[in-house]
Amino acid sequence: MRGWRGVATGRFAPSPTGRLHLGNLRTALVAWLFARHACSRFVLRVEDLDPATSRPEHEAAQLADLAAIGLDWDGPVVRQSTRRAAHDEAVAALEHAGRTYPCFCTRREIQAATRAPHGPDGSYPGTCRHLSDAERRDRLREGRRPAVRLRADGAVVTVVDRIHGPCSLVVDDVVLRRNDGVCAYNLAVVVDDAHQRVEEVVRGDDLLESTPRQVHLARLLGLTPPGHAHVPLVLAPDGARLAKRHGAVTLADRAARGEDPLAVRSVLAASLGLCPAGERPSLEELLGTFDPERLPRSPWVWTDEPSRPAQG
């Protein structure tokens, strides 16, 4: 449609595990505005790595919902399930560089062990980090199949987020490939953002904590990490992260209540301070008022009153 010439290629990367809800759609809208406001490309990636939870019908519904609120994207949609060879190659490169180790722990064993000193909550306690070759062979003989973990060596990485500012975290020994052979999100996201030449990652701020480890992985793989903007989440009135159980939260639910997709988009835009509540601005008008510096810094508390969104 337009001649994209910017240098901040953006993306939206949903997991096709269900319908997008208002929080997902709001993040998609912000990601699109970031890219298009900078006259940049905007690409889509379907994060369907996990065959147990991903469904083609959810992907189709998600893409239709994005289009229904007027969002467009450049080039073909990339499915992560088609990118396994590249993910495996990245794991092999890290293995070759001595940056990984096999981990034989079960989830239960990890929960039972105390958490890693100085590591983030829930981080791996390091049980398999220093196994000898003989100990590894024993576990393989027992029929245990290892996952591959990053040997992070307690690296501390600082990321300067466009919305949250500087964020420093200790990188934990995250799983890169599960023991069923499925590559982990943190590895795949880094490899695929680089493949799609993504320069600015705009996503929900529940993923802010994952960002230092992704930046660390990108650097280990010799890739240039993208910039980041983590958008505050949408919360339900009970303070929990918005989810399906909170009521009519998808476009289909809203349509059943007589609210068309552009009315939903207007509610989302108003929640971002881009228009007064009740107005129905076009995307061109939203691009005119969008200012990344003036995005809300706190969550939006959604109440089921389409014309009067509550500001959190």
Ligand code: GLU
């Ligand atoms: N696929 C992830 C999700 O739907 C988002 C990953 C990302 O944006 O980095 O939550």
